Amino acid sequence: MAVSFGCVLGLMVYLRAPGLAEPREDATGWSLSTVFDTAQAWLDGWERVSYDWRVRELGERSERPDEAVVVAIDDETLAEARQDDRPGVATQPWPRQLVGGMVHRLVEEGALLVLVDLPFTELSPNSCVDPRLSPQPAPNDDAGFRAMLDRDSGRALLAFSWESQGPRVLPPASRLWPYRVKLGSYATPAEARTRAQAVLAVQRPAFLIPAGSQVEVWGGATDEVDGHALGIRLGVSSAAIEERRAADDAWRMGPTDLFVSLAEVQVEGLDPTKLLEVRHLQHPVAPLMGGGSGYGSVTLPADPDGVVRAIPQLVAYTVRGQRHVLPSLPLAAAMRLADTRTLRYADGVLHVGDAYAVPMDASGFSLLRWDAPTAGRGSRGSLSRSIRAWNVLLNVFDVASERPARFDNDLEGRTVVLTRTAGEGGHLRSTPIGPETPGGAILGQALANILRSQGITRAQPDLDFMLTAGLAFSGAFLALSLSFLLRSVRGAVLYVGILVAAAAGYAAGAAYVFIEQRLWIAMAGPLLAMVGAFVVTLLYAFSTENEVRDFVQNALGRYVSPEVARLVTRDLNLMRPERRKMSVYICDIEGFTRLSEGLSPEQLVGLFNEYLTEMAAVVRSTAGQVDKYIGDSVMSFWGAPVRTDRHAHLACEAALKLRVVLEEKQDGWEKKFGRRLSFRAGIDTGEVVVGDMGSQLKSNYTVLGDAVGLAARLESVNKVYGTWVLVGDATAQLASDSYVFRMVDHVRFKGRSQPVRVHELLGRRGEITPRMxxxxxxxxxxxxxxxxxxxxxxxVLFERASMDFKDSVAAVYVARCARFIVTPPPADWDGVHGLEDPGPTAVAA
Structure with missing residues (x-):
């Protein structure tokens, strides 16, 4: 029992989130799954507390890094700027020409790289404010900034951010550009992308079309006159102009496509499908993109408790079905310093060329090693130094006025993070070393980890599981071997003291491993397993064998043989419920209340019994299990107690067979009872808990899980669409090789946060008529x-289907389309239709 207790806790530790912990859905009712998730979340919370304590202990023994320096646009900088009369200084955000001047000045002061942790997702509303700052005249603020970055090519990196939730935004409609103008042919894709950047910079789509060994660059135009104007604007006086073809869209490059091609990295030995898939990119606008700059993510996702403990070094972004890997800003900086574009991942370590390496899990996350126990004052966080951006800006103005720079910032051979810490609270993040750690300082610490090839490695789940189970066994052993001490008060105190000493010894050992080897092994789970097993074993020792025997007989004696009962008495693990993937089928008689009117009780029971007999025969003929009858509803399932991987197929087959059987019985029932029967059914597949459930007075072998409730809802919503069998998405996917389905709708039920794809079962493959x-x-x-x-x-199309084929589902969409024609849905409409529960049956409850 103690070992089993430890294994349950070990399973919670083992099934931890591999990378970013996604927010857990709110439980809508009691189930074994929600209880497990709640317990696991509680255990994870305590484990994070123990991790933070070890992080701070390691920080006490570390030295703040000086490889990275924060240049902060802080409150003092903005206060000084508001009082300055130079052009553009008092405005916020600053003109990008000023930011470019600061970047150039930082490079001149010896900075190896400048990481610009500032958003440039929109075109600058400002104009160039000081011609002395730019290397050449620029038509606008963005072009001036890009020219200044190119002046220090390879020394600046721009930031982008991302979101992992929400639907992907579709690109602008291509019909807005019916013409295209040829702007040149280039030998390499890199040269073509450079030309495409110029096209995108003037807010036009670019098309990179292969032409033999070269790549032609075309720009979108509204008409021929506009095409000539675009060509002249981009330096092509006699450009070829053609009508845009539909096939050209395959070669279209938008700002995001260009950005991904510039920012993506190649990683050997890493499975990109395990990386966090991001949905939206907030990247610099097209005029700021160029091959002379690096690009990296500054998004810092937090754990469920709101604390940032890890940085996503790599994320995945899919464009036209191709997955691209994008780096974090610190990782992109390390690649620039190592002069490499290729990364290598092996044995839980990400290698940046031959110069640097940092621990990283397969999902792309690296735990941050904090080189300080607390966040320092101001903007430095765990770093050694931070500098006010105002000091740098004054140096920029001094040099532009041909005066000596007034501040010596000591940046030689260091990397600079130019960031903002004033104003919005989003720039401050909660971390293990403080509730308000500047985001730029977090990026600097992450960069220092890479440059020092240091980091935190989390132990493999197998090791944590074995530690948890092992300490549970140790707790049980202590409880049994030292139980003789309970004969006296002094002995009882010693009894408990030994347990406390053993727990403290493990905590000290876990902290030592963390500090000396930078290895995070589980602490909360093993300690709880040891204490829990100690208590459980102690309580179990006071129980009697007769009580266990009585319990087993009361629980199992009603429906198993005495031999099975004796086996379960010897091994209580056999009584544990089991989680497995199964298919659940729920159906009821259509219009049962109306049908029963006019029938005598004897006739009604007779008709109902014959229907249930046929129903049960069909379910058993397909190796299913009739669970229960509730009124005119029947619940069945496939996949237990006999295991099968074809439970979805069998459930669909049962639905089709029952329809045939009922059609054969209709004439006889009408003659005998004066009534004909039809039914509606719902089928869903998913993980459920199966086992003996109930009270001491009554129990039965049944299933419990989300698939049961969804099957009941699917059965109920048949009346909305006029269908007879609706199935969930998981069922349709599993059985699609043998049965034909059609997607009916994408709906969101009341009380469920995630939408559900609803399908109609039409028949077996190979038996669908030409009309169907x-x-x-x-x-x-x-x-x-x-x-x-x-x-x-x-x-128009749905109306044809409704009129010509008498299709009830099409009739539903006819009404819906008519409503949307008059009142279109909002711009963020995703096709999901909200449904009020049409009254789920008692089976769902």
Missing amino acids: QALLALYEQALTAYHQRRFAEAH
């Missing part, structure tokens, strides 16, 4: 138009 195939083709065409917001076109 024609309906499906028309329906798919209409549904595509509907989801692309072409509601007028969808209305």
Whole structure:
């Protein structure tokens, strides 16, 4: 029992989040799954507390790094700027020409690299403020900034951020540019991208079209006159102008495409599918992009408790089905310093060329090693130094006025993080070393970790599991071997004291391993397992064998043989519920209340019994299990107690067979009872808990899980669409090789945060009639138009399907399209239809 207790806790430790901990969904009811998730979240919380304590202990023994220096646009800098009368200084945000001047000045003062942790996601609203700052006249603030970055090519890195939630934003419609103008042919993709940047900088789409061994660059134009003007603007006086072809869209390059091509990195030995997939990129605007700059992410996701403990060194972003790997800003800086574009991942370590290495898990996250126990004053965080941006800006003005720079910032051979710490609270993050650590200082610490090839490695889940189970066994052993001490008060105190000493010894050992070897092994889980097993074993020692035997007989004696009961008595693990993937089927008689009117009780029971008999026979013929009858509803499941991987197929087969059986029985029932029967059904597949459940008075072998509730909802919403069998997305995916489905809708039920794809079961593959195939083709065409917001076109197609094929689902969409034509949905409409629960049956409850 003690070891089992330890294994449960060990499983919680083992099933920890591999990288970023996604927020947990709020539980909508009691279930074994929600209890497990709640317990695991509670255990993870205590583990994070123990981790933070070890981080601070390590920081006490470390020296603040000086490899990275923060240049902060802080409150004092902004206060000074508001009182300055030089052009643009008092405005916020500063003109980018001033930022470019600061970058150039930092490089001149000896900075190896300048990491610009500032957003440039929109075109600058400012104009150039001081011609002395730019190396050459610039038409606007963005062009001036880009020219200044190119002056120090390879020395500046720009930041981008990302979001991992929400639908992907579609690119602008290509029909806005019916013409294209040729702007040159280039031998390499890199040269073509440089030309494309110039096109994007003037807010036009670019097309990079292969032409033999070269790449042609074309720009979008509204008409031929506009095309000539664009060519002249970009230095091509006699440019070829053609109508844009639909095939050109495959070669279209937007700002995001250009940015990804400039920022992406190659990583040997890493599976990109395990990286965090991001949905949105907030990157610098096109005029600021160029090959002379590096790019890296500054997004710092927090754990569920809001504390930043790790940095995503690599994330994945998919463009046109191709996955690209994007680096963090510190990692991009380290690659510049190592003069490499290729990374190598092996044995939990990310290698940056042959110069640097940092621990990283397969999901792309690196735990931050903090070289200080607390965040320093001002903007430095755990770093050795920070500098006010105002000091740098004054140096810029001094040099521009041909005066000596007044501040010696001592930046020779160091990397600078130019960041903002004033104003918005989002620049300050909670970390293990303080509740208000500047984001720029966090980036500097991450860079220092890479440059020092230092970091924190988390132990493999297997090791944490074994430690948890091992300490549970140790706690049980102590409880049993020292139980004789309980005969006296002094002995009881010693008994508990030994447990406390053993727990303190493990905590000290875990801290030593963390500080000396930079290895994070689980602490909360093993300690709780030891204490819990100690207590459980002690309580178990006071129980009697007769009580256990009585318990087993009361629980199992009703439906198992005495031999099985004796086996379970010897091994209580056999009584544990089991989690497995199964398919659940729920159906009821359509219009049962109306149908039962006019029938005598004897006739009603007779008809109902015959229906249930046929239902049970069909379920058992497909190796299913009839769970329960509730009124006119029947619940069945496949996948237990006999395991099968084809539970979804069997559930669909049962639905089709039952329909045939009922059609064969209709005439006989009408003659005998004066009634005909039809039914509605819902099928869903998912992980459920299966086992004996109930009270001491009554129990049965049943299932518990989200799939049960969703199957009940699917059965109920048949009446909305006029269908007879609706299935969940997981069922349709598993059984699609043998059965034909069509997607009915993408709905969000009340009480569920995630939308559900609802499918209709149409029949077996190879048995679909030509008429049904024609309906499906028309329906798919209409549904595509509907989801692309072409509601007028969808209305016509759905109306054809409704009138020509008498399709009830199409009739639902006819009404919906008519409503959307009059009142279009909002711009962020994702096609999900909200449904009020149409009254789930008692099975769902």
